[in-house]
Amino acid sequence: MVLNNKKWDEKFWLRMREEVLNTWHTGKDVNLKLGIEYHKSLPLEKQFDYVLKKGEKEGKILLQPRAGVPILKEHIELLKYLQENEADLLPTTIDSYTRQNRYKEAQFGLDESLKEGKSLLNGFPAVNYGVRGCREIIENVRIPVEVRHGSPDARLLAEITLSAGFTSFEGGGITYNIPYSKDVPLENSLLYWQYVDYLVGYYAENGIIINRESFGPLTGTLVPPCISISIGIIEALLAAEQGVKSFSVGYGEGGNIIQDVASLRVMKKLTKKYLEEFGYKDIHLTTVLHHWMGGFPEDEARAFAVITYGTIAGFLGSVSKIIVKTPQEAIGIPTKEANAQALRNTRQTLQMLENQYFIDQKLVEEEEKVIEEEVKSILDRVYSLGEGDWVIGTIRSFSAGVLDVPFAPSKFIHGRVMPIRDNNGAIRFFDFGNLPIPLEIKNFHREKIEERVKFEKRPVSFQMVLDDIYAISKGRLIGRPKVEGKR
């Protein structure tokens, strides 16, 4: 079979499906028909896409935490607690062994956790629990639940959780590979995710709308907007081709409010445009802001500032939902209380901002223009490299550096782009790698960086990038050099 951007043949899918369901014993219990029936029995309030639409109608930005613990009972308690504390949408974050399909290690971690009565896994091992265990989650909460993970190959995870009644599934062949793997070729992950999208499409054909979400933040660390937006659009196109009908594009807060708002707007506008242009006209498209995804301050009071601060961009960018960080981000997996604190903090901020659209439209539009041109020029090249096929274009683009992600562990990318903040904290390119950015815009980046160079009286260097990586965790947006004699 050739890997390309064509809707799969059902037979091909069914054959692969057999294999997939056999990779772990819980696969046997997956039954598509029963799964679909179960979904049909779900009240509207438990359906992700319905709640997203309701939020849009009411002009309410929905809040979703991250949360997942290995012991089922505790996981359910956790989710119930969060739904009583301002969560509109629930997550189930999957542990890292499961993400890498290491179900045996996940089982060991789960057994040890049960034995020691404490969490030794960093998430919920859904595959090990199988359909029955997972469904207990859905049964015990009253709002929708999404699977959040980071797996290049989530085929079995998707089969099990969707059959169990989860109504949203995060990830994509790019966004859950490049930041989450070292040596999984894109050819593989794209194929695996076509499988997942096809599965979601299959549900859709049977009247069940499952939301699919792309993981916008990538490495969470100074990712220039054009990169995550371009990749989000590609994943939307790929999903749509396999029959997905509800799709969310995501964006990790950068920190400069103008740039973030501009990015959110461009992301929505262009994703819509590309979807329509390529013939996918019935997709329900939504947008997501992730609170700052890079290194957090350890101090909770400072972390709260980072959280509230991030909420502003989400509000001004009119996203559909915000995925909240917690005051314990720098420390470790948050307690349920910390998670609830973050939700309440975010809700308070949003409700104080009600109706306040005070951002300078002109400044936003200027930035929008830049980002829009960048994205278009990247996507044009991807499309032409793929000779009209987005899947092929994606693979060729990453190997040519036309698509690239800073700080990513994957060895299948160039890894040459290097971001840096300008003097207002916006994320610019210190090194463009092979990204096809128009010369004029390259010069714009250089000028912006030059302002900072002049202000800080030091040349651009990797040290400056390092300072930016640490900056927020040390109390500021821009990694300013230490000044002698100043505290």
Add this chain to the structure above:
Amino acid sequence: MVLNNKKWDEKFWLRMREEVLNTWHTGKDVNLKLGIEYHKSLPLEKQFDYVLKKGEKEGKILLQPRAGVPILKEHIELLKYLQENEADLLPTTIDSYTRQNRYKEAQFGLDESLKEGKSLLNGFPAVNYGVRGCREIIENVRIPVEVRHGSPDARLLAEITLSAGFTSFEGGGITYNIPYSKDVPLENSLLYWQYVDYLVGYYAENGIIINRESFGPLTGTLVPPCISISIGIIEALLAAEQGVKSFSVGYGEGGNIIQDVASLRVMKKLTKKYLEEFGYKDIHLTTVLHHWMGGFPEDEARAFAVITYGTIAGFLGSVSKIIVKTPQEAIGIPTKEANAQALRNTRQTLQMLENQYFIDQKLVEEEEKVIEEEVKSILDRVYSLGEGDWVIGTIRSFSAGVLDVPFAPSKFIHGRVMPIRDNNGAIRFFDFGNLPIPLEIKNFHREKIEERVKFEKRPVSFQMVLDDIYAISKGRLIGRPKVEGKR
């Protein structure tokens, strides 16, 4: 002697001074000459006005907490802790008995506090400690300290604390009377505060610049901007006449960011204008934002949101300093840790906002115009009622309702103005009382309120005002009615 806005005669002052120093035994130890000498020996870093200027030069917004406990040693520990936790300027908040000149009760509270080893007073009883005790504070910290209180009659307090080396003194004949007293006539408080201003002027003549600050927030509860700005300007003029050379006008956050930024700008611009117009050209003028001064949410996570949110207006309004609230505001006098948390939260926010002036100038300017006209029209009337004398004008204006403060306890005001939030959360007038607001602007307020009436489908009423009073403490800016069936 007739009370008017004329610089006092030294002899008159000296005569009154004798009386004042005799109201409590610690008054005897005040020695002007020694006080001035002590100030001369202070390093620049301990001088309030110097640090304010340094902040302006560096473009750094200074942070100041509120803090005061009855036991000297603990108070010093507290201040030292705060100066290590992002405070640029220190406070000494005075207890409420001292504020009302009830030194005997303060002494009882102090003695009981010492006996029981816990704070039974809500602040530091500076008068009871006298010059020597107060100076220990100055000796033990390395940054400037301001006296913060709420006394209609702070003459003795000023004599003692300034002589001890405090370099800033908050209050004014209006702002420390109307919200802080029930039956002190303005005639008295204005006279008492002329005394304090004259004293500060006396120091100035001897080369010692002491900062004076007006208490902008008044009752802290939905105070329309034109009211606090008008009063701040009057207090600046009165202080300047008595020889004050460094003056800060303050403003309590209202909650609508556009309106707050506009207010801060108008406050600075008009205070400068009036000072110059009336011949006070050598005043160093600075501005202050107080984080939201009304009822806070009890939940600390929500309170943090209110704090961070307020910082934005201070930043965008380019104030000289922010007086921070704490996450324990709704609960009680904050622990030192809570105070430090608030400082770190505020610093983090400011440093993330560095260089980001993203507010819509046009929207701000529109709001500025409204506020400016309101203030001018109020002050015009005050001036004409006073027949060219600001002190007389102030007294007559309050008794005519030309000046008024919502929710204030004083019986010497009309107390008829009633604020209400519009549909964007800006504070408007539901009842103008006797304020001389031009008709056109009155209509503007009414239109704005009408938008809310339409949106909420309920008439304007005191219930709506009540909802606004509670709103922030219950999680939002605007007091929306409860909707049946909604959580």
Add this chain to the structure above:
Amino acid sequence: MGEKTIVLGVIGSDVHAVGLRVLDYALRSAGFDVVNIGVLSSQEDFIKAALETGARAILVSSLYGHAELDCQGFKEKLIEAGLGDILLYIGGNLGVGKKSWEEVEKRFKELGFHRVYPPKTMPDEVIKDLKEDLNIG
């Protein structure tokens, strides 16, 4: 005066006027005859008002942290004035700083208050309690 007369005020050197305003409005709306003596009221002010109006309850508000000091001996004075049986509530921010609520409540019950309310009490609550304690429908 009648069955539904209550005295309301803020005790001591406390000037917090907003809560008082809110309570006044809510109690009146609920049909009580409110004698609002305002902020900065002494123990004597409360007693005088209660005697003059034949009130059935005294509602003391204190926000600023000195409630404990301000209420010392209040009950004794009430008894002296023949008001030993009058219903006595207190609410606001009763301690200085963050204390356990149990501790605070206990302290003020010892001082003779029948009911003690934590910060952020909504008027509905006290109205319900008043009606119950005063046997009003």
Add this chain to the structure above:
Amino acid sequence: MGEKTIVLGVIGSDVHAVGLRVLDYALRSAGFDVVNIGVLSSQEDFIKAALETGARAILVSSLYGHAELDCQGFKEKLIEAGLGDILLYIGGNLGVGKKSWEEVEKRFKELGFHRVYPPKTMPDEVIKDLKEDLNIG
């Protein structure tokens, strides 16, 4: 290879790459010969790299919370491979959730690590320790 060779990597199924990048840069700048085996490295990967390069220290990074599981038996394997004496550091976010640091440190010392670093350790610190432990000027 020489005196200053150290092996650096992220253990287990952990993909956190940013800290590694920073450490790599800082250690190189400080004169070390860094053998960076990247993220998602197994115990065997570390041992192989150390054997091949004659490294004097192994720096294990783990952010994602599974460090304890991933490091079980590591010391034993090192001893088996004749690397019983190699200097062994670990750093990152070592527990799942908020735990007392003392507890975490103790646990990893039991697992055979010579030094254990809390989150947000700055590279300077580990460079200083390395120089000290390896007796490098």
